[in-house]
Amino acid sequence: MDLISRVKARETRALARALTHVENGDEVFLAALDGEYASLPHPERIGITGPPGSGKSTLTSTLITALRKQAKRVGVVAVDPSSPFSGGALLGDRLRMTEHTLDDDVFVRSMASRGRFGGLAIGSEDACDVLALGGFDPLIVETVGVGQSEVDIARLADTTVVVLTPSAGDSVQALKAGIMEIADVVVINKADRDGAERLEEDIKEGLELRPHPPEGEPFWQPPVVRTIATQNAGAEELLTAISSHRGFLTGNGLLASVRKRRLESRLSDLAGAGLLAALKTGDRAKPAFEAVRGEVLAGKLSPRAAVKALLNQLKL
């Protein structure tokens, strides 16, 4: 039986192998996966993001427990922007060490960033497709909250959960910097700590400042949920909040537009990667690029002038 069929048959080892192919960008496997595109299921996608140390992994674990009580099969993609400081597979490693290790209906995989130009987003989408094919629903996409990745995760998920903790300075920064714009649900984790009250006030104030949609269009006010993930407290409430947001999306016919936006981003990422690859392998693009590259390295042309010349020559 081929790998795709074995993924469909929900073989755990096949899933692991398929995801390794995804991570390696294996062209043969990706072509086979692409062959399933039209018939792929579209599981619910929950995004979890927040700053380092906010307890995202523990929260994800309690969320899995709550979802398992509903007999859901849960797939997790832990997206790690591959910081040399945090180590590539940190999120996934943490999750894998939890109580769900032996549960065949839970599959956790971490994806590390490879290279640049949308590589992480492309790989994460492919990983979601593999888990969808394996019958997992919902999918949880967890990302460590650094850099561009929170914004990207908002594109990967239907519902984005932002996790904050009551600790010095965080709240102000989070609010100031527009994290509220991507949040569909806000979690105050470690809510037994000092400052939870203050943080909640700050968050609610920040949420008030969100731009409202035009009059008459559906408007979602993100709920604020308090959790203590290490004690499994608040997971049910969080699930309820996530379900409410999903109800809002489906009830207002917005799920289609969320998916459309995602599809556009994915196409754009793949197009960017494809065009860059063409510069290295294309029959026309490669020699044209090599020529201007030579001029640049010889100091005869600036990189900007070179790109202009390249685009002219390729008549794009």
Add this chain to the structure above:
Amino acid sequence: MDLISRVKARETRALARALTHVENGDEVFLAALDGEYASLPHPERIGITGPPGSGKSTLTSTLITALRKQAKRVGVVAVDPSSPFSGGALLGDRLRMTEHTLDDDVFVRSMASRGRFGGLAIGSEDACDVLALGGFDPLIVETVGVGQSEVDIARLADTTVVVLTPSAGDSVQALKAGIMEIADVVVINKADRDGAERLEEDIKEGLELRPHPPEGEPFWQPPVVRTIATQNAGAEELLTAISSHRGFLTGNGLLASVRKRRLESRLSDLAGAGLLAALKTGDRAKPAFEAVRGEVLAGKLSPRAAVKALLNQLKL
């Protein structure tokens, strides 16, 4: 007098305006800047990177003080990968609040990430060019250590300084994850804290594991420097270590290859951005992209198949 001439004349306000143009990707200004390409000075570039909280900004400030004693004019580009959690201009804001605010021979600018696809790297290179034109030498490129950015900074600088602190867990992670591969100089900041000894051992062990170049080729063993930036301690030693590395580069004729690699990255970033832009505006590329985009949104084509069709049609 036009803006470029005023930058060359080292007018502080002109520099600020020029860098705003860079940040906004102003085409007219960038074309004018490109006109200066052949005659741009090539100042020394020092990269400073490390995890959040390692005291990079304070260290940069003490480094500026030490460089000012040598009558150097110091330009700083603080590259922030625009985390919603850290706030866009955090690094630069911190630096601007220091003692160097009123010194005309120190110019600090933070660059936040705009969009994807190499935007931050492209903008930082342009900012370095503006500061070079303004006669600053050396340039310090500081980046908060998250995600892909440390790897990118290693490309922006001639000498990359990695800043670590003695705190639980960090050392092991940093070593494991290959941060050592980009370090030319390693700083143990907050060296008066417990664990500095242990961290230094770990770092040296990690440095031992770096791949050696082929027999006979020049080999650089990164020095480990202890600093207490808040007390201005160790800045001179750090400068000496940076100078040693520069001596290694120039003495072995390696500065040219460092710059060549940087030029290649810059060309590649600009080419990627240019190709993607062509999909939105190009005479041939735009209609071709619109066509496959329509097919994808109608569910008739997968994004991957669409990109394949696009590349075929554009005969790249």
